[in-house]
Amino acid sequence: MTKQTPIRRAAGVALAIAALAGGFGAATSAEAGPTVDQIKQRGVINVGVGTQAGFFAPDANGKWQGFFIDFGRALAVTVFNDPDKVQFTNTSPQQRLPALQAGQFDVLLSGVTETILRAFKLNFNFGPVVFYDGQGILVKKSLGVTKGSDLDGATIGVQSGTTGELNIADFFKKSGKTYKPVVIEDTNAFSQALLSGRADALTQDSSDLALRRAAFPNPDDYVLLPERLSKEPLAPAIRWGDDQWLQIVNWTVYATIQAEEWGITSENVDSFLKSDDPAIKRFLGVDPSLGEAIGLDPKFAYNIVKKVGNYGEIFERNLGKSTKIGFDRGLNRLWTQGGLLYSPPFR
Amino acid sequence: MTILLEDARLAPPKAERWRAAAADLFSSPVNAVVTVVVAGLIAAALWRFARWAVVDAAWSGGAETCRQRSGACWPFVASNAQLMVFGVYPQDLLWRPAVSLALMAGVIAASMIPRLWSATLALAWGLVPAAVCILLSGTFFGRPVSTNEWGGLPLTLLVWMIAFAGAFVVAIPLALARRSNMGGLRTAAIIVIELVRGVPMLVALYVSRFIVPMTAPGLEINLFVSVETALILFVASYLAEIVRAGLQALPRGQTEAANALGLGYWRTTQLILLPQALRAVIPALVNLGIGVLLSTPLVAVIGMTDFLSAVREAASHEQDWPGCYTTAYFVAGLVFFSICFIASRYSRWLERRLRAAGHG
Numbered sequence: 001m002t003k004q005t006p007i008r009r010a011a012g013v014a015l016a017i018a019a020l021a022g023g024f025g026a027a028t029s030a031e032a033g034p035t036v037d038q039i040k041q042r043g044v045i046n047v048g049v050g051t052q053a054g055f056f057a058p059d060a061n062g063k064w065q066g067f068f069i070d071f072g073r074a075l076a077v078t079v080f081n082d083p084d085k086v087q088f089t090n091t092s093p094q095q096r097l098p099a100l101q102a103g104q105f106d107v108l109l110s111g112v113t114e115t116i117l118r119a120f121k122l123n124f125n126f127g128p129v130v131f132y133d134g135q136g137i138l139v140k141k142s143l144g145v146t147k148g149s150d151l152d153g154a155t156i157g158v159q160s161g162t163t164g165e166l167n168i169a170d171f172f173k174k175s176g177k178t179y180k181p182v183v184i185e186d187t188n189a190f191s192q193a194l195l196s197g198r199a200d201a202l203t204q205d206s207s208d209l210a211l212r213r214a215a216f217p218n219p220d221d222y223v224l225l226p227e228r229l230s231k232e233p234l235a236p237a238i239r240w241g242d243d244q245w246l247q248i249v250n251w252t253v254y255a256t257i258q259a260e261e262w263g264i265t266s267e268n269v270d271s272f273l274k275s276d277d278p279a280i281k282r283f284l285g286v287d288p289s290l291g292e293a294i295g296l297d298p299k300f301a302y303n304i305v306k307k308v309g310n311y312g313e314i315f316e317r318n319l320g321k322s323t324k325i326g327f328d329r330g331l332n333r334l335w336t337q338g339g340l341l342y343s344p345p346f347r
Numbered sequence: 348m349t350i351l352l353e354d355a356r357l358a359p360p361k362a363e364r365w366r367a368a369a370a371d372l373f374s375s376p377v378n379a380v381v382t383v384v385v386a387g388l389i390a391a392a393l394w395r396f397a398r399w400a401v402v403d404a405a406w407s408g409g410a411e412t413c414r415q416r417s418g419a420c421w422p423f424v425a426s427n428a429q430l431m432v433f434g435v436y437p438q439d440l441l442w443r444p445a446v447s448l449a450l451m452a453g454v455i456a457a458s459m460i461p462r463l464w465s466a467t468l469a470l471a472w473g474l475v476p477a478a479v480c481i482l483l484s485g486t487f488f489g490r491p492v493s494t495n496e497w498g499g500l501p502l503t504l505l506v507w508m509i510a511f512a513g514a515f516v517v518a519i520p521l522a523l524a525r526r527s528n529m530g531g532l533r534t535a536a537i538i539v540i541e542l543v544r545g546v547p548m549l550v551a552l553y554v555s556r557f558i559v560p561m562t563a564p565g566l567e568i569n570l571f572v573s574v575e576t577a578l579i580l581f582v583a584s585y586l587a588e589i590v591r592a593g594l595q596a597l598p599r600g601q602t603e604a605a606n607a608l609g610l611g612y613w614r615t616t617q618l619i620l621l622p623q624a625l626r627a628v629i630p631a632l633v634n635l636g637i638g639v640l641l642s643t644p645l646v647a648v649i650g651m652t653d654f655l656s657a658v659r660e661a662a663s664h665e666q667d668w669p670g671c672y673t674t675a676y677f678v679a680g681l682v683f684f685s686i687c688f689i690a691s692r693y694s695r696w697l698e699r700r701l702r703a704a705g706h707g
Contacts, residue, residue, distance in 0.1 A: 038567070044493070048650075057663045060427050062435040062498075087495045088435075089570075090660065091650040099650065102557040103567070188672070214666030217414055324666045 035106055035242040039079060045086045047072040048096050048105035054211065054318050054325045055111060056088070064088045067318040068109040071130055071236065071253065074308045075107065078252045078300045083307050097122060100239060107249060108237040111207075118237070127236035127249040128257075132331035132340055134228030135167050136206030138213060141223050143200060148227040152177040157199035160185050167229040168203045191215070194222070205232055207319075207327065214324045228331070248296075254343040255301040258283060259310035261334055261343065266309040269302060283346045290346065301346070311341060399673075414669045423671040424678055427661040431678070434498015434657040436483075440490065444501040447479040451504045459693055461700065472512045479505055494571035498652035500682075506574065506653065507640050513579035518586035523616065525591055536587075543584035548642055551577040556649045574646050582639055589631045593624030629701065633694035637687050655679055 039045050049056040049068060056066040064072075073083035091099055093110075100108050101122065111133075112118070114126040137148050137156070145151055148171065158165045160183045172179050182199050184190045191212050193199040202209060206224060213219050236249050259265070262280060264272050273286055281287040284302040291298025308314065311334075319327040333339025372382040403418030413420035424431070433444045454475045457463050483501070485491045497505075524536035543551065555577035560568055597620060605615040625632075647656035662675035 042567070046495075051660050051663045053664045053666060058430055058435045058660050060430050060661075061438045062430050062433060063438065064435065087493055089495050089650040090652065090656065092648045095648055095650070098557050102560050104556070104560075104570075104650065211666055215669050217669060 035238070035245040036079075036248065039106055039245075043080075043085060045072070045076055045079060045107070046105045047075075047086055047088050048099055048108045048110050049088045049090055050093065050096070050110040051090050052111075052207075052211065054323065054327075055207070056090070056109070065318070067131065067314060068111065070308050070314045070318065071256075072107075072109050074252050074256060074304045075249065077303045077307050078248055078255075078296065081297060081300075081303050097124075097237075100124070100237060103239070106238065106245070111234045112237045113232045114235045114237075123240040124237045125240055125246050127238070127246065128253040129233040129235045129340070130253055131207070131234040133205050133207050133232035133234055134331075135164055135203060135230040135232070136209050136228060137168075137201050137203050137225045138194065138209040138222055139201040139225060140194070141221050145225070148225050148229075149175045149177065151179065151201065153179065154200040155180045155182055155198070157182045157184055157190060157193040157202040159183075159187070159190055159204060163230065164203050164205075171227075171229050203229070206330075210319075210325050210327045214326065219324075219326075224328070226328075226330070251296075252300075252304065254346075255283075255304050256309070256311040256314060257334070257341045258343040258346060259301065259305045260312040260341075261336065264305055264310060265313055266306055269305045273302075279346065400677075410668050413671070417670070419674045419677065420668055420670045421674070423661075423668040423674055427664075427668075427671075427675075430499075430661045431654075431658050431675070432499045434502065434652040434660075435496050436498055437490075437492060437496065440485075440492065443482050443485070443492075444497075444499065447482050447501045448504065450475050450479060450482075451501070451508055454508075455504075461697070472508070472515075476505060476509045476512060494569055495650070497571070499657045500654045502651065503640075503643050503654040506578065506643050506646060506651070507636075509575050510578035510582050510639060511636060513575065514582035514586045517579060517583035518590055519621070521583060521587035522590035522594060525587065526594060540584045540587055543580055544588075548578075548581050548645055549648065551581045552645060552649050570650060574649065574651060578639075578646075582635070585635055586632075589628050589635060590624060592631070593626075593628040594620055596627055597623055626701065630694055630698050633690060633697070637690050640686065640690075641683065654682070 049064070049066075049072070051057055052066075054066055056064065056068050059065050069088060072086045072088060076086035077083050079085070089105070091110075096105075096108055096110050096112070097118075099105055107127075111131070112124075112126075113133075114129065118124050119126065137151070139145050139151070139154075143151075143154070156168060156179050158168055158181055165181070165183070168179070168181070182193060184193055190202065190204070194202050195216065202212070204212075206228065209224055213222050213224065216222060236253070238246055238249060259269075262272070262283075264280075264284075269284070272280055273284060275281065275284075275286075278287065282290045285291055285298035285300070288298035291300065297303070309317070315327075315329060315332060316322060319325050320329070329339065331340050333341065335342040371378075373379045399418045401418075403416055405412040405416040405418070405420050405422060407422060409422055409426075413423065429438070429441070433441055436444050454468075454471050457471070458468060479501070481487060483492060483497050483505075484494065521536050521540060524532045525540065527533050527536070552574065555573040556570070559573065560566065601619055601623070602615060605619045610618065644653055644655035647653050647659075652660070658675050658679040662672045665672055
């Protein structure tokens with residue numbers, strides 16, 4: 001029996017580490033490309049989501065509903081022409097990004113904020129921004145304030161450990177007014193601070209504030225001010241290395257935006273099939289040349305609008321004025337109406 | 348005579364016990380004040396709870412009633428029961444998780460009756476989880492439902508049953524290996540047990556979900572499979588130590604007598620050692636079972652909709668159901684508490700019974 005010398009043992013450890021590193025290297029390079037093939041083989045798209053009513057949450061019958069859910073269904077229509085060939089999985093916020101990296105999801109529609117660090121360091125590609133969020137201020141209506149710069153000497157609730165704390169400080173430094181911060185840790189106590197009168201206003205991502213407001217006993221006594229103190233562009237995230245899949249994500253979102261721009265809805269889309277406009281003919285696949293050129297079903301945009309709806313319909317159905325959340329479209333309007341939504345041309 | 352007095356002190360009549368307790372609680376002015384203050388606090392807490400759960404609660408109507416009442420929102424529980432119990436399982440196939448739930452509850456209930464302990468029951472612990480998997484997935488007989496859509500209470504029970512049954516299969520060889528005379532085998536068993544016991548369950552889940560797939564690129568591992576693999580290994584490492592404790596508690600004479608009768612290693616283990624060892628550690632097994640059940644909500648962090656996360660998803664509709672958050676978590680707590688309370692009362696009953704039967 002050979003005796004194990006320390007050197008021999010060290011060599012063994014080094015070998016093991018090298019093998020492990022090699023394994024990881026291989027994992028990264030083998031990832032290139034095959035997402036779409038994998039999806040087609042599997043017959044279903046795996047989508048990572050969160051839990052927040054209006055954005056993503058199962059209804060009482062266990063069926064997923066929400067703004068981001070509808071974009072997942074639109075993707076399933078593009079790939080399979082079936083809005084149900086998509087599987088939503090809810091993971092905790094800390095796990096979503098590694099889960100995407102590990103290949104557990106094909107796309108994250110969990111409201112990921114697009115940042116440069118995430119693009120380079122986590123090796124993520126981002127699709128078009130589907131929701132422009134940003135830090136807002138929720139105030140009591142009785143204060144009689146209509147914009148943030150009117151707030152002077154107000155007590156403002158901020159959640160500890162968020163960037164919101166810094167943003168509100170910057171905001172007041174710019175406006176030259178004063179404020180008193182109340183730092184609150186617990187997420188339930190945060191709402192309570194405003195309801196109990198301990199704070200005059202709360203600051204947080206505006207989507208979060210809108211959801212809180214909707215759950216208040218008297219939502220109409222509170223108003224979300226129009227300012228946005230930070231940029232939180234929420235976009236679909238996918239792994240690096242599959243350009244075809246990225247294009248499918250991109251143009252699925254663009255199709256919903258372009259349809260709204262032309263006023264094409266799930267209800268009237270069939271009447272547009274008779275349109276003489278060559279651009280609309282290409283878009284809806286009446287003229288199949290476009291679909292043939294890109295290798296997708298020529299009628300994919302028609303199918304998305306027919307089965308899921310255009311951007312405006314998706315927004316209104318889940319977050320808009322007709323819902324309890326009653327979110328203002330704000331930046332999420334079309335570019336023609338003063339918003340930021342803009343689709344490149346379909347040609 | 349002394350013995351009689353001792354016995355009388357051990358079990359005095361109820362009224363006398365009350366009197367004795369009252370005398371202790373008010374034995375001095377300080378004690379009396381402490382008693383009154385604590386009793387007041389308990390009463391206040393109970394009153395607040397009663398107000399929340401009964402007086403201020405909404406009992407009928409819909410979301411609007413809940414908005415006006417400050418207490419619990421019971422209509423929310425009624426209208427979200429499906430989501431809370433069965434998760435996102437397709438609505439038209441709900442009979443599958445319902446039957447699964449009944450099957451598993453049946454096996455667990457049967458396992459609680461010592462008279463029914465037999466090889467058949469052990470077989471049922473293997474067959475029922477397998478049957479439930481077939482039922483839920485729809486393999487062989489109907490529309491397939493992916494494991495990602497399994498959820499709620501049936502999933503929690505299934506995850507727990509497979510983890511426990513699977514752990515038994517792994518743990519007994521591990522425990523035997525750890526007591527083995529063969530050095531290599533013993534070292535290997537110690538390494539496995541200590542390595543797995545040395546990390547939190549969360550880490551075991553992460554490794555099996557995120558690290559293992561990275562070493563096998565292109566391979567898609569089913570979420571359910573990776574969860575169960577991690578859980579079985581994790582539970583097994585604890586179970587192996589419990590089984591080892593049971594084996595070590597047996598007097599050496601047992602082995603020696605078996606050897607003297609001409610029984611080999613395997614027959615000694617199977618017929619003499621394991622039956623006695625396992626019987627001795629039943630309370631520890633029940634304890635581990637409760638612990639594992641209470642840890643199952645951790646599987647939610649890697650994307651499983653277990654009972655607790657189904658409740659959380661229901662509770663996310665707060666703008667439709669104001670105040671539903673507290674109500675939802677209260678219901679979840681009640682369910683877990685009921686299961687564990689029954690289990691712990693059962694464990695005490697079983698201990699007494701086994702001791703009475705002379706197996707303690």
